[in-house]
C-alpha cells in the first residue's frame with residue numbers, strides 16, 4: 001500500500017500535523033526503498049530513525065493532550081504504547097530473521113494502517 005497525506009488527517013495543531021507528515025515521509029521512503037530492493041543497512045537506519053522520531057512525537061502529543069485536558073488523552077497514550085510494543089516485536093524479528101521484503105512490507109503496512117486509523121479516531125479529537 002502507498003500512503004499519502006490527506007487534509008482530513010489535520011488535527012488543527014500545526015506542530016503535530018507536521019510531525020505526522022514526517023512519519024508519512026518515512027513510510028514513503030520505505031516504499032521507495034522496497035521498490036529498489038532491500039538495502040539492509042539503509043533499512044535498519046531508517047527504522048531506527050523512524051522509531052526515535054515516533055517516540056519523541058508520541059511524547060510531544062501526550063503532553064499536549066494532557067495540557068488541553070483532552071478526554072482522549074488516556075486512550076491516546078495507551079494506543080501509543082501498543083504501537084511501540086508491536087514495533088519492538090518487529091525489530092526483534094529483523095534481528096532474528098534478517099531483513100526481507102515481506103517483513104519490511106509487513107511493518108510498513110502495519111504502521112501505515114495503524115497511523116491512519118489512530119489519527120482519524122483519536123488524534124482528530126484535538127480539533128474539538
Ligand SMILES: [Fe+2]
Nearest residue numbers: 061076122123
Ligand atoms: Fe496519537
